[in-house]
Amino acid sequence: SQEMPMRMYYGILPLLCVLSGSNAFLPSRPSQRSIFAIRQKHESAVILAEGNDPDTCSLEDENAAVSCLLGAGYEPAKQMEPISQVYVAKLEKLSDRFPSSQETNVIRYDRASRRQRSPKLHLSSPMSSSSRVDMEYNELMSDNDLVLVDIVRKKEQAPLSRAFIQAGPRKHLHFEPSKVNAAIVTCGGLCPGLNNVIRELTHSLYYLYGANKVYGITGGFGGFYKEDYQPILMTNELVENIHHDGGTVLRSSRGGFDMEKILKFLCDKDIQQLYVIGGDGTHRGAYAIHQACVEEDMNISIAGIPKTIDNDVDFIDRSFGFASAVEAAQAGIRTAKTEAMCNVPNGIGIVKLMGRSAGFLAAFAALGSGDVDLVLIPEVPIVLDGPDGILPYIRKRVKEHKYAVVVVAEGAGEELLGESTVVDAGGNRARPMVGEFIEGAIADYFESFDEEATIKYVDPSYTVRSVPANAADSMYCTQLAQAAVHGAMAGFSGFSTGLVNNKLVYLPIPQLIATSPRSMNPHGNTWGRIVAMTGQPNTAAEALPKDEDYEFTLPEPSFPC
Numbered sequence: 001s002q003e004m005p006m007r008m009y010y011g012i013l014p015l016l017c018v019l020s021g022s023n024a025f026l027p028s029r030p031s032q033r034s035i036f037a038i039r040q041k042h043e044s045a046v047i048l049a050e051g052n053d054p055d056t057c058s059l060e061d062e063n064a065a066v067s068c069l070l071g072a073g074y075e076p077a078k079q080m081e082p083i084s085q086v087y088v089a090k091l092e093k094l095s096d097r098f099p100s101s102q103e104t105n106v107i108r109y110d111r112a113s114r115r116q117r118s119p120k121l122h123l124s125s126p127m128s129s130s131s132r133v134d135m136e137y138n139e140l141m142s143d144n145d146l147v148l149v150d151i152v153r154k155k156e157q158a159p160l161s162r163a164f165i166q167a168g169p170r171k172h173l174h175f176e177p178s179k180v181n182a183a184i185v186t187c188g189g190l191c192p193g194l195n196n197v198i199r200e201l202t203h204s205l206y207y208l209y210g211a212n213k214v215y216g217i218t219g220g221f222g223g224f225y226k227e228d229y230q231p232i233l234m235t236n237e238l239v240e241n242i243h244h245d246g247g248t249v250l251r252s253s254r255g256g257f258d259m260e261k262i263l264k265f266l267c268d269k270d271i272q273q274l275y276v277i278g279g280d281g282t283h284r285g286a287y288a289i290h291q292a293c294v295e296e297d298m299n300i301s302i303a304g305i306p307k308t309i310d311n312d313v314d315f316i317d318r319s320f321g322f323a324s325a326v327e328a329a330q331a332g333i334r335t336a337k338t339e340a341m342c343n344v345p346n347g348i349g350i351v352k353l354m355g356r357s358a359g360f361l362a363a364f365a366a367l368g369s370g371d372v373d374l375v376l377i378p379e380v381p382i383v384l385d386g387p388d389g390i391l392p393y394i395r396k397r398v399k400e401h402k403y404a405v406v407v408v409a410e411g412a413g414e415e416l417l418g419e420s421t422v423v424d425a426g427g428n429r430a431r432p433m434v435g436e437f438i439e440g441a442i443a444d445y446f447e448s449f450d451e452e453a454t455i456k457y458v459d460p461s462y463t464v465r466s467v468p469a470n471a472a473d474s475m476y477c478t479q480l481a482q483a484a485v486h487g488a489m490a491g492f493s494g495f496s497t498g499l500v501n502n503k504l505v506y507l508p509i510p511q512l513i514a515t516s517p518r519s520m521n522p523h524g525n526t527w528g529r530i531v532a533m534t535g536q537p538n539t540a541a542e543a544l545p546k547d548e549d550y551e552f553t554l555p556e557p558s559f560p561c
Helices: 006-020 032-050 062-071 111-116 120-124 194-208 220-224 259-268 280-295 322-342 360-369 390-401 434-447 471-489 509-514 525-534
Strands: 085-088 107-110 132-135 146-148 160-166 181-186 213-217 273-278 301-306 347-353 374-376 403-409 454-458 495-500 503-508
Touching: 085 146, 107 194, 181 194, 181 220, 194 213, 194 273, 194 471, 213 220, 220 259, 259 280, 273 280, 273 471, 280 301, 280 509, 301 471, 301 509, 322 347, 322 360, 322 403, 322 454, 322 471, 347 360, 347 390, 347 434, 360 374, 360 403, 360 525, 374 390, 374 525, 390 403, 390 434, 403 434, 434 454, 471 495, 471 503, 495 509, 503 509
Parallel strands: 085 160, 181 213, 181 273, 273 301, 301 495, 347 403, 347 454, 374 403
Antiparallel strands: 107 132, 146 160, 160 503, 495 503
16 A cells, blocks of 8 residues: 555544544644654665665674675775775864863753843853753764865875864863853955854854853954954844845954964953954964964964855865855856847957956856856966967857857966066955956957957956855855864864865864965866857866876965964
């Protein structure tokens, strides 16, 4: 007999009982746990009938695991060396230098504060025993829980892999949560999701751990000491709705790094945890603060959260806000397409997007749109004329389709325009006006054929970074913020957090910044998809031959701050 759906069962049976005039046989509704257990038992029976489920194959016993996997349809990889050694990126722990509280980690949930959305209970007095409910975490992580970096294996690879320690709550804490004073600072340019991270850091410190105080440092690193930028005492009430807005409620800036004054603030306010949100340059500053705290014998955890609109921080799958920026860029591309389609003769729309040294934003925005005919990024040289020239290609495209759309990253074309010697307060070089250059080159090329090109130039650069985070980035920001707080409370320092192979990990800042900013591989799948979609000439330089004796090494990081 076929199984009757549970919802249909509970809808039909009461009706039958009413029609019969009796309610004696109305069943009590089983708990969700009972329903789940019944459903799980049924699904397990189906799996056993069809074969082993690979998700249930335990890897604790090798012989049993092999038998289970073979029964689930797996087979041994041929000519593949198994991973014989895993090298873990070492995290610095404050417990190696300072005594730890070793307090058992539980969720310090305060029903009254959560219900009222009021910070007063946290900031003025300890949680009352009547309102506090200690809840255990569903899963606690240990330092032996690792996430492999080199998960794609090739037969010529050495049987080694790098790994990061998995992020999450630990069983024992280094700090006594009720005595923790924390500070949060945002540095560098804006990015979707900054307010989400600030909000979730604040909520995690108060709701999960019952921290004493949380300070918001306004105006970047300069906010530690400048009179015009006074710190804000963060409350749950203050941050409750900030995630609906773009930008950062703390405001941001570049530069302003003064080690002596920053350490003085940390001492004066009795700060135990500092959360620094920024890109690779900001992380260099964060690690310099960590080193200074170690030298000064200060028991302070320094935690970073990587932020970059260009998605150019190495190792992590993506930076928060990147997906929102790609989504926001679609409006500019649609505008350029509409202008190009509706203006004659020879309509061309050019969109300039951010991307100083990496073309991730331009490439992903183009792929997400599907309406782009030419993509120019910093990693791929621009050839103007000749068989691989973009100008003949664009003219041909316009003749075939009556219009064309071009997306150019702001850092593209340095091989044509040269590098700028002008730098900002954060050490970033000014970029040449590549969008205007391409616009002029296209106009001149059409004019050489006694033709007119109707070119519309769209520059949505700052609009893509000032929007609120979308749902995907909002969830990611929550994960990053909670992971950072868990790591700091456990006593890690000089670390950052991010997704690596879709798992949250703790990354030692020296490893993170040593190879950042990263660039998009011009011989990888992403650029291959661009060329396949647009049909544009592929001017990427030839790939360097692989050296079988190549050994992966990380360069020594530098700290210009």
